[in-house]
Amino acid sequence: MFYREAGQFKASYQADQQIFPIIQDRVGIAIVIALAALVIPVIANEYWLKAILVPVLIFSLAAIGLNILTGYAGQLSLGSAAFMAVGAFGAYNFMLRIDGMPFLVALVLGGLAAAAVGVLFGLPSLRIKGFYLAVATLAAQFFIVWALVKFPWFSNYSSSGVITAQDIVILGYTFDGPVAKYLLTLAIVVVLALMAKNLVRTSTGRAWMAVRDMDVAAEVIGIRPMRTKLIAFAVSSFYCGVAGGLYAFTYLGTVEPEGFNLDLSFRILFMIIIGGVGSIMGSFLGAAFIVLLPIFLDNVIPHLFGNLFSASFASNLQLIVFGGLIIFFLIVEPHGLARLWQIGKEKLRLWPFPH
Amino acid sequence: MEFKKTVMLGALVAGTLAAGVAMAAEQFIGLPSYRVGAYAAGGSGIYGGWIDYMNLINERDGGVGGVKLVWEECETEYNNARGVECYERLKNKGETGNSMFSPLSTGITYSVLDKVADDKIPLVTIGYGRTDAADGRVFPWVFPLITTYWSQATTMIKYIESKEGDLKGKKIVLLYHDSAYGKEPHAVLDRMAADKGFTVEKIAVAHPGNEQQSQWLQIRQIRPDWVILWGWGVMNPTALKAAAKTGFPRTKMLGVWWSGAEEDTIPAGSAAKGFTAAGFNVAGADYPVIKDIKKVVYGKSLGNMEDESRVGSVYYNRGVVHGIIAVEAIRKAQEKYGKGKALTGEQIRWGYENLNIDDKKLAELGAAGFMPPLKTSCMDHEGSGKVKYQSWDGAKWQVVTDWIDADKQMVRGMIEESAAKYAQEKGITPRDCSKEM
Known part of the structure; x- marks a missing residue:
């Protein structure tokens, strides 16, 4: 009933081709964006903005990047954190070395640098598949972090290899408060997420899915696998790179190459597995799950049991519960949280008269 | 009876609360x-x-x-x-x-x-x-x-000097954790090497460092007089075991303070005996x-x-x-x-x-x-720069030196140089310490 499309006629190609063809989706997304942009900055305190919402948005963007590559184009990657590092160090160096470089341009250039590196490390995908490709992208993970430590030029000869992000100034306005940084992050993430949502419906996106489902068949119907896979690597790395730039500039402020280690790559991979492989919305859900749940547990478990357990045991218990919940969700819904939402939508369509 | 009990309990609770407020600081x-x-x-x-x-x-x-x-x-x-x-x-x-x-x-x-x-x-x-x-x-x-790490690196060289006398022509290997942390001492050691006439070979160990075959092969070829172990976590016991296997004397190995805990030596067993490490506490x-x-x-x-x-x-x-x-x-x-x-x-x-x-x-x-x-002072947020060295006797750490002073003059110069660069990058105007009270 709430989700009935009956009566929504599309009279033009334009109406048929918009990102959200159903009016409920359009209204829903508009409400969510309006809430995030207008209400949350007013009601959320500094802790929520700085420590919770900004990282969730940034990791959502990185998860979208990986989802494009793994979920849509079917190429398993373990190098997402390294591409984030390229984006972060790229944006920093563009800002540093070119006078008057605007922040947004530097961010995009950082993303493009990540895309170029991504294409380079995507080349093996033409010959190797599946887990073997994961190993090849693992090389990217280690090589990039190593290179950023090895060549001091990247960190402007800082003795410890750490970079400190410059101030963000757009059109004379300095984004320094938590609200300003949150809104900037939100704006970039929303624009890029909508672009991604649109991109996966284009011929490029359909080519990715064809290659994912069966690359020989895709080739037979005229899709060039090399071009398709490399575009997927480029777009995916671009998203990760922009996420990395935001990670350095709007979230942490100071980053070191080791911050972008294999652990972070795995976390991003878990985000898309939990959220839903091949779903833009799942990227957001997965990022929220992986970022928020440990924090939630850390807040709840010590209070729940008080001094019953020692601090070490309480810390370990959090990990146990976290792992247990991941397994639980994967068992009840192997297709991720996005699938749960989809099932919910179908239920709402029929409600209150199921068959 | 019941009522009396309740009143007493209430008074008790109120009293506790009042006491709680009184000592609220x-x-x-x-x-x-x-x-x-x-x-x-x-x-x-x-x-x-x-x-x-x-x-x-x-x-x-x-x-x-x-x-x-x-x-x-x-x-x-x-x-x-x-x-x-x-x-x-x-x-x-x-x-x-x-x-x-x-x-x-x-x-x-x-x-x-x-x-x-x-x-x-x-x-x-x-x-x-x-x-x-x-x-x-x-x-x-x-x-x-x-x-700081830089001060510590200078005390290490002082310690080696106290054992070797003149450092001219000596070879020292820095076996370091390949990270920002491991790179900290590079500049200081290079400068001291130029001053005192010894050579420093820097050999990186990738995180986490549980595989050091090739590094120790390299060390065997270099045949250094001393090895400085700048490790972290599992890298430390692995290095000690690899040194034992290679036949490099542990008494010629010097650890950073993150290499010098019981957790670093006990897993290495007897291979750790004689290993010396820095510590700002004993x-x-x-x-x-x-x-x-x-x-x-x-x-x-x-x-x-x-x-x-x-x-x-x-x-x-x-x-x-x-x-x-x-x-x-x-x-x-x-x-x-x-x-x-x-x-x-x-x-x-x-x-x-x-x-x-x-x-x-x-x-x-x-x-x-x-x-x-x-x-400490407004100028100096380090405050001491002193380090003691401890040796592992196979069962526990034994203090072997008194507090060794860092080469403050050299380290301070490098600190001010680096801080000034940071201040310039970030547009910070350094405080005037004569006005601080």
Whole structure:
């Protein structure tokens, strides 16, 4: 009933081709964006903005990047954190070395640098598949972090290899408060997420899915696998790179190459597995799950049991519960949280008269 | 009867509440600890020692100047993002907000470096973190106390010099953890090598460092006079075992203070015997402060360590050092801003900047020889630069030197150079220390 499309006629190609063809989706997304942009900055305190919402948005963007590559184009990657590092160090160096470089341009250039590196490390995908490709992208993970430590030029000869992000100034306005940084992050993430949502419906996106489902068949119907896979690597790395730039500039402020280690790559991979492989919305859900749940547990478990357990045991218990919940969700819904939402939508369509 | 009971209970509760209000002054300290993951041994030891010391102060002395210390832990898992979350979560807790932030992780230190100035919370990094923050003019809110990596590197060369006499023509290998942390000593060692005429070969070990075959093959070919081990976690016992296999004498191996705990040597077994490592605190439970903790805190079963035998270990004692310095900073700040009330982070920052823990004070605290004397100022946020060396005799750490001074002149010059570059990059105008009181 709430989700009935009956009566929504599309009279033009334009109406048929918009990102959200159903009016409920359009209204829903508009409400969510309006809430995030207008209400949350007013009601959320500094802790929520700085420590919770900004990282969730940034990791959502990185998860979208990986989802494009793994979920849509079917190429398993373990190098997402390294591409984030390229984006972060790229944006920093563009800002540093070119006078008057605007922040947004530097961010995009950082993303493009990540895309170029991504294409380079995507080349093996033409010959190797599946887990073997994961190993090849693992090389990217280690090589990039190593290179950023090895060549001091990247960190402007800082003795410890750490970079400190410059101030963000757009059109004379300095984004320094938590609200300003949150809104900037939100704006970039929303624009890029909508672009991604649109991109996966284009011929490029359909080519990715064809290659994912069966690359020989895709080739037979005229899709060039090399071009398709490399575009997927480029777009995916671009998203990760922009996420990395935001990670350095709007979230942490100071980053070191080791911050972008294999652990972070795995976390991003878990985000898309939990959220839903091949779903833009799942990227957001997965990022929220992986970022928020440990924090939630850390807040709840010590209070729940008080001094019953020692601090070490309480810390370990959090990990146990976290792992247990991941397994639980994967068992009840192997297709991720996005699938749960989809099932919910179908239920709402029929409600209150199921068959 | 029932009624009477209820009234009495009510009176009791009211009385307790009133008492609670009367002694409400509590100083809150947020502890961004890590007790899980690869570095849990360090985290649980250091934060455990710190908490035990604060418990000792509360139980034995009734707090600092009548103010009870209260704290809350927040699990960071040694992860930068979690560390930032903990920082934000803890910063407004307690009466006056968080008094200090000590994440025991260089990565988290960098992640909150810019935030502490806005929030007015001192960032205390004892024996790690950003070295050039020792220049208090550029970094008023950051305290890399006691000694920095650069100071430590100079004491290592001094130690080797004391064993070898002249260093001219000697070969030293730096076996380092391939990370920002491992790269810290490079510039200092290069400069000292040029001054004293020895050569430094730097050999990197990729994280986590449980595979060092090729590195030790290289060391065998170089045949160095000394190997400096700049390791972390599992890399340390692996290096010691590999050295034993290669036949390199462990007595010619010198470790950084993150290579010199029981957790680094015991897994290496007999291969660790003779290995020497730096420390800005020593191991051992014979110091009066540790004895007091055992008596007062563990006597009342308030101890934080699950395994009481770790009391007196290197990491545990390092936590006690954290506790001593935190308490003395609060005490110092109370002298200026008033006793009997909770102080803000800004006031405690002043305390950290004007610390003066001399030998007499250390003896009063029951920590003579346990940690070096410490005197900070607006210029100098390091305060000491002294390090002792300890040798592993196969069962425990034995102190083998007195406090060795760093080559302050050289390190200070490099710190000021690096801090000035940072100030220029960030558009910071350094404070004028003659105007600070």
